Amino acid sequence: MLEVRLSPRERMVLNAIIELYISTGEPVASQAVARAFSNREGLSSATVRNVMATLGDSGFLEQPHTSAGRVPTAAAFRTYVEQITRSGRVAAGAEPATPPVELSQAKRDQIEDSFTGVGSTHEYLERTSHVLALLSQGLGVALACSTSGQILEHIHFSRLGSGKVLAVLVTQSGAVQDRALMLGRELSAVELETAAHYLNENFRGWQIERIRAEVARRIEAEQEVYRQLLASIEELCSHGALASPEPTHAIFVDGISNLIAAEHDRDRLRQMLLALEAKQRLVELLNAYVDGRQQEVRVIVGLDDASAAMQDLVLIGAPARMGGANVGTVAVIAPTRIQYQEMIQAVSYIARLSERILETPNT
Secondary structure, eight states: OOOOOOOHHHHHHHHHHHHHHHHHOSOBOHHHHHHHTTTSTTOOHHHHHHHHHHHHHTTSEEOSSSSSOBEEOHHHHHHHHHHHTTTTOOOTTOOOSSOOOOOOHHHHHHHHHHTTTOOSHHHHHHHHHHHHHHHHSSEEEEEEOOSTTSBEEEEEEEEEETTEEEEEEEETTSOEEEEEEEOSSOOOHHHHHHHHHHHHHHHTTSBHHHHHHHHHHHHHHSTTTSHHHHHHHHHHHHTTTTOOOTTOOOEEEEOHHHHHHHOOOHHHHHHHHHHHHOHHHHHHHHHHHOOTTOOSOEEEEOOTTTOGGGTTEEEEEEEEEETTEEEEEEEEEEESSSOHHHHHHHHHHHHHHHHHHHHSOOO
């Protein structure tokens, strides 16, 4: 789609329509826009109608019913979001939208209070999905990044029962992953302790994938010397102690009921929930749109590329970091008539909060 350049007047009217629609949820009439600019010359109801007609022809407004009201399209919301995310600056010659709004101190205090007691990456991501769902009245999502490229800090094994072992893997970024392993033979408590000690002593600070390759190499090169010891480690590793988490990911979702309350078309609601209920699709969605190597918030308006049923939803997401390493993704999926400035600020704030929450373990 070719980029349409808006005049300052067109941009001002479009911003007013979007903000009125976000506030009321109803189609916006020219009289309502004219009242919003009652103190400006040259913006009579007739002038506003002409500008709205032009915006409609350019694909920024649509008329859902035969009433005089108009609603913004996905293209309109994208234009609006672009202004917000340009650090308060807009295209040359254009009037700004509502000035950038920082989160109030009360809102920051509310967010920080919500994370009281959180001391691990798992807890942070789980709590984040709940907090974002409450703030946005949409879907709060937090995705843990794959541990395959992370660095081993510590691993521990303990017996759960016959042929079953619990592996607890801790990375240097603070991620903690528990796995129940079903083994082909019984390993004693001494063997498990020895295997954990060997991995921690020899491979702390190593990349996870590199450890697996090195264990295999040492088994072959030093089989006679460490035959029994390394056989135990091989058994644990081959059953998933250091396995890549793919294709499963730790993902936390909260707020489906918010979307149900906001959607009135039952058939479209059913399709939308089918698109969202598969957590693997949410994983793919976050991985596709949010780059863990970048720090800024990403806003995607209209998710119809992922599913036609999600065309009226917006994704606002950002990577969460600790010590320079990516620990996951936090995001909101909500109807397009969301309070963009506040939610962009909230997602950004919560993503940055991970550094402070996770840098020091709870005592």
